[in-house]
Amino acid sequence: MNVLSDNFAEFREGFLKTVELTAYSGVLALLLGTLIAAFRVSPVPALRAFGTAWVTLLRNTPLVLLFLTVTLGLPALGLKGWDDFWLAVLALGSYTSAFICEAVRSGINTVPVGQAEAARSIGMTFGQTLGQVVLPQAVRTAIPPIGSLMIALAKNTAIASGFNVGELASVQKGLNSDQGYNIYVIFLWIALCYLIITFAISGLFRLLESRLAVVR
Amino acid sequence: MSEAPADSADALVVLDKVNKHFGALHVLQDIDLTIARGEVVVVIGPSGSGKSTLCRTINRLETTDSGTITIDGRPLPQEGRELARLRADVGMVFQSFNLFAHKTVLENVTLGQVKVRKKDRKSAEATARTLLDRVGVGAQAEKYPAQLSGGQQQRVAIARALAMDPKVMLFDEPTSALDPEMINEVLEVMRQLARDGMTMVVVTHEMGFARSAANRVVFMADGRIVEEAAPEQFFSNPRSDRAKDFLSKILHH
Numbered sequence: 442m443n444v445l446s447d448n449f450a451e452f453r454e455g456f457l458k459t460v461e462l463t464a465y466s467g468v469l470a471l472l473l474g475t476l477i478a479a480f481r482v483s484p485v486p487a488l489r490a491f492g493t494a495w496v497t498l499l500r501n502t503p504l505v506l507l508f509l510t511v512t513l514g515l516p517a518l519g520l521k522g523w524d525d526f527w528l529a530v531l532a533l534g535s536y537t538s539a540f541i542c543e544a545v546r547s548g549i550n551t552v553p554v555g556q557a558e559a560a561r562s563i564g565m566t567f568g569q570t571l572g573q574v575v576l577p578q579a580v581r582t583a584i585p586p587i588g589s590l591m592i593a594l595a596k597n598t599a600i601a602s603g604f605n606v607g608e609l610a611s612v613q614k615g616l617n618s619d620q621g622y623n624i625y626v627i628f629l630w631i632a633l634c635y636l637i638i639t640f641a642i643s644g645l646f647r648l649l650e651s652r653l654a655v656v657r
Numbered sequence: 658m659s660e661a662p663a664d665s666a667d668a669l670v671v672l673d674k675v676n677k678h679f680g681a682l683h684v685l686q687d688i689d690l691t692i693a694r695g696e697v698v699v700v701i702g703p704s705g706s707g708k709s710t711l712c713r714t715i716n717r718l719e720t721t722d723s724g725t726i727t728i729d730g731r732p733l734p735q736e737g738r739e740l741a742r743l744r745a746d747v748g749m750v751f752q753s754f755n756l757f758a759h760k761t762v763l764e765n766v767t768l769g770q771v772k773v774r775k776k777d778r779k780s781a782e783a784t785a786r787t788l789l790d791r792v793g794v795g796a797q798a799e800k801y802p803a804q805l806s807g808g809q810q811q812r813v814a815i816a817r818a819l820a821m822d823p824k825v826m827l828f829d830e831p832t833s834a835l836d837p838e839m840i841n842e843v844l845e846v847m848r849q850l851a852r853d854g855m856t857m858v859v860v861t862h863e864m865g866f867a868r869s870a871a872n873r874v875v876f877m878a879d880g881r882i883v884e885e886a887a888p889e890q891f892f893s894n895p896r897s898d899r900a901k902d903f904l905s906k907i908l909h910h
């Protein structure tokens with residue numbers, strides 16, 4: 442008996458859920474992280490303060506605590522009816538956004554400040570300066586660390602198994618107890634599935650990196 | 658070179674009792690300065706006297722603590738869109754060129770026209786090519802800044818500023834970062850601009866330029882305007898001791 446072929450549907454289901462969870466959380470983290478990075482370099486003190494608070498809070502809180510806050514806290518605030526999957530995306534995306542923000546911000550810091558001043562001096566607004574001049578150059582240095590963060594995110598999705606999301610890590614729960622499979626073999630297959638995902642992510646980011654290097 | 662109109666009705670840039678501190682350092686002290694339309698003013702003075710800060714306050718890259726700055730009759734707004742619009746009317750050329758490194762020469766000169774002046778790409782590119790030809794770098798349009806010499810980069814930076822059709826151009830030591838053999842190609846572009854009637858504020862120690870192109874020399878020391886005079890008069894017969902001392906130092910180099 443082979444645990445993978447016997448339970449292929451469960452593995453496939455779990456694998457796809459983990460991919461989805463990683464993809465949606467990743468997109469949320471990238472958008473939110475870039476926005477918060479923009480806050481942190483903006484001329485508006487209130488936005489800067491918000492950005493700093495966001496990063497400080499989320500970077501220094503265990504992810505499990507954030508999951509608890511989102512899954513128990515939001516319903517308590519009256520936000521009921523959210524799917525467990527989307528609550529997990531919210532928790533993972535917010536958490537990762539704090540790290541993305543710092544990666545983007547360190548990328549921003551490598552762009553000579555004189556270029557931003559030149560952009561402002563020809564009348565470009567803060568948003569235009571950031572979008573047209575600073576971020577396109579910041580991305581080049583931010584891509585490698587963002588790749589690492591995405592790999593960390595893929596692995597962090599395992600925490601969602603504790604919050605009713607049927608992803609990869611939760612596959613073993615339904616298996617090892619009753620059917621008498623070797624749990625090491627189960628773990629090996631699950632680990633291999635994660636490996637596929639993380640290798641795909643690092644491949645994608647290496648591709649992005651070389652693309653951007655060519656386009657200067 | 659035409660004489661600058663002296664009547665204040667044609668004042669383009671007016672600084673009135675402008676003060677600025679960096680912490681405890683009083684970098685600009687009660688600066689009063691009026692620049693007439695079409696006038697070329699050279700600002701000269703020892704390092705650290707506040708020349709760069711003066712330039713940067715005129716398009717509000719630096720805020721001021723007190724006093725007013727008006728451009729073409731309109732006071733400089735605080736922040737936001739209104740300020741951005743006014744900045745587009747004030748061209749600035751930096752010592753370190755500050756071209757956008759990820760954009761080609763042509764894109765550098767097109768970007769502001771499209772994003773700020775909302776021109777369509779085609780006419781923006783036509784304007785850019787005309788300006789690049791005018792400053793003598795038309796053949797480099799498709800290159801990236803890093804592929805150009807310093808002198809070429811600075812001329813592109815001048816074209817980028819001119820593309821906004823500014824009312825006044827500020828130059829902050831535009832030739833100080835250049836190898837000696839490239840200084841003249843940049844100064845020649847600036848002389849041509851002056852002949853064409855552009856209003857210019859030029860921080861420079863190039864006395865040849867001051868003599869040939871400036872209507873007035875403003876001498877700054879320790880955050881104050883110490884002396885203002887016509888170039889010939891200033892260089893041959895400075896009134897203040899600070900200016901005499903400064904000139905003796907740079908002349909004996």
Ligand SMILES: Nc1ncnc2c1ncn2[C@@H]1O[C@H](COP(=O)(O)OP(=O)(O)O)[C@@H](O)[C@H]1O
Nearest residue numbers: 679682684702703704705706707708709710711
């Ligand atoms: N951003 C800044 N923060 C603090 N001090 C500054 C800053 N910029 C300039 N200064 C100081 O202000 C003084 C005037 O500087 P600057 O305007 O650059 O002089 P200049 O261009 O005449 O050499 C100098 O003492 C300089 O060290």
Ligand SMILES: [Mg+2]
Nearest residue numbers: 708709710830
């Ligand atoms: Mg200076």
